[in-house]
Amino acid sequence: MSPERFARINALLDTRQPDLTLCLEGVHKNHNLSAVVRTADAVGVHEMHAVWFDRKGRVAGGTAMGSQNWVRVHHHQEPTSTNTLRDLQAQGMQVLVTHLSDTAIDFREVDYTRPTCIVMGQEKHGVSAESIAAADHQIVIPMVGMAQSLNVSVAAAVVLYEAQRQRELAGMYAAPRLSAAERHRVLFEGGHP
Amino acid sequence: MSPERFARINALLDTRQPDLTLCLEGVHKNHNLSAVVRTADAVGVHEMHAVWFDRKGRVAGGTAMGSQNWVRVHHHQEPTSTNTLRDLQAQGMQVLVTHLSDTAIDFREVDYTRPTCIVMGQEKHGVSAESIAAADHQIVIPMVGMAQSLNVSVAAAVVLYEAQRQRELAGMYAAPRLSAAERHRVLFEGGHP
Numbered sequence: 001m002s003p004e005r006f007a008r009i010n011a012l013l014d015t016r017q018p019d020l021t022l023c024l025e026g027v028h029k030n031h032n033l034s035a036v037v038r039t040a041d042a043v044g045v046h047e048m049h050a051v052w053f054d055r056k057g058r059v060a061g062g063t064a065m066g067s068q069n070w071v072r073v074h075h076h077q078e079p080t081s082t083n084t085l086r087d088l089q090a091q092g093m094q095v096l097v098t099h100l101s102d103t104a105i106d107f108r109e110v111d112y113t114r115p116t117c118i119v120m121g122q123e124k125h126g127v128s129a130e131s132i133a134a135a136d137h138q139i140v141i142p143m144v145g146m147a148q149s150l151n152v153s154v155a156a157a158v159v160l161y162e163a164q165r166q167r168e169l170a171g172m173y174a175a176p177r178l179s180a181a182e183r184h185r186v187l188f189e190g191g192h193p
Numbered sequence: 194m195s196p197e198r199f200a201r202i203n204a205l206l207d208t209r210q211p212d213l214t215l216c217l218e219g220v221h222k223n224h225n226l227s228a229v230v231r232t233a234d235a236v237g238v239h240e241m242h243a244v245w246f247d248r249k250g251r252v253a254g255g256t257a258m259g260s261q262n263w264v265r266v267h268h269h270q271e272p273t274s275t276n277t278l279r280d281l282q283a284q285g286m287q288v289l290v291t292h293l294s295d296t297a298i299d300f301r302e303v304d305y306t307r308p309t310c311i312v313m314g315q316e317k318h319g320v321s322a323e324s325i326a327a328a329d330h331q332i333v334i335p336m337v338g339m340a341q342s343l344n345v346s347v348a349a350a351v352v353l354y355e356a357q358r359q360r361e362l363a364g365m366y367a368a369p370r371l372s373a374a375e376r377h378r379v380l381f382e383g384g385h386p
């Protein structure tokens with residue numbers, strides 16, 4: 001590795017947010033997947049999750065997401081996201097499902113400086129009932145027009161940039177937050193995914 | 194038209210923001226175009242612009258954008274966006290180009306309660322030099338990762354939801370802002386586009 005590249009990767013790792021993640025539920029269109037990973041990278045997400053309720057989606061997603069980014073995507077093939085979300089909660093994360101319901105709170109009311117996982121639903125069917133039940137909060141992005149929902153990669157970006165805004169104000173990009181072990185792993189074991 | 198539909202359209206028109214618009218320069222992928230129009234609708238954009246530097250793009254865009262939305266898209270086939278942007282400035286709008294440059298200011302520093310046009314660049318080539326020259330400001334969305342840019346529909350959404358945030362705080366969604374003539378036109382001449 002050239003010294004310039006080594007410095008570039010170190011600079012990237014200095015801004016990574018190990019306690020901000022996404023969980024995508026069956027989001028299967030390649031342009032949506034790659035847009036979400038690209039935005040996640042841009043706000044410093046280090047690891048994220050994709051739950052595939054069927055194998056077909058899993059393969060397509062794996063192909064689309066791997067190489068061009070510096071975000072580690074953990075793929076889970078399970079009938080629901082419940083195990084994945086419970087694991088994150090056990091690590092101290094609040095789980096927020098994005099959901100267009102009357103009981104959801106405005107996405108800007110949440111404190112994103114807390115360890116946070118944001119769950120995004122499938123293009124057609126939205127988030128699963130199991131994930132809504134497992135979540136700490138449902139959040140919604142306000143809309144005033146005729147369209148009933150936003151594109152999933154757009155919705156992910158709007159929420160992630162609210163998290164970025166709050167974390168920037170709180171100084172969370174100003175000092176490295178990744179563990180030494182994880183930094184070492186990415187630098188010397190070829191990075192990820 | 195049923196009374197319910199009439200009420201629904203009136204409610205939509207009550208939140209329309211006639212002085213918030215977009216200008217897309219040669220944005221030609223259908224999934225990007227439709228995601229941008231869907232987000233524009235969701236924040237109350239009433240009219241927007243698409244400049245096509247070649248005919249091919251124009252036709253694809255026209256097909257993709259028309260029907261499912263309540264945002265009027267004006268198509269311009271011109272060698273640059275300069276005329277379109279000058280017209281908007283003559284109507285009192287500030288023109289902001291989204292551009293990944295060192296001289297751009299953070300997108301959150303702008304006052305979006307002013308009449309505003311946001312210029313989005315083509316997927317591959319970004320905004321044109323002519324539009325950068327014509328604009329009042331260049332704005333950039335901060336990024337900390339390896340990816341060099343965001344997807345164009347994602348970038349449009351992040352800026353539009355900052356405009357929505359500021360306009361909501363300023364009470365600009367609380368009372369109708371569309372002219373009576375334009376409301377009448379949409380209600381009784383079949384809407385748009």
Ligand SMILES: C[S@@+](CC[C@H](N)C(=O)[O-])C[C@H]1O[C@@H](n2cnc3c(N)ncnc32)[C@H](O)[C@@H]1O
Binds near residue numbers: 120141142148153
């Ligand atoms: C196209 S939407 C799914 C629409 C689905 N028919 C429904 O009602 O849930 C895909 C995903 O984008 C996210 N999303 C879209 N618009 C949203 C909004 N206004 N607020 C919060 N999340 C949204 C959610 O994660 C949703 O599951």
Ligand SMILES: C[S@@+](CC[C@H](N)C(=O)[O-])C[C@H]1O[C@@H](n2cnc3c(N)ncnc32)[C@H](O)[C@@H]1O
Binds near residue numbers: 312315317332334
């Ligand atoms: C994929 S980008 C174009 C990349 C092009 N290579 C360039 O350097 O301009 C497409 C459009 O998305 C918008 N965009 C993407 N990322 C942005 C960012 N971080 N800040 C502002 N605008 C952005 C701009 O309108 C840009 O022209």
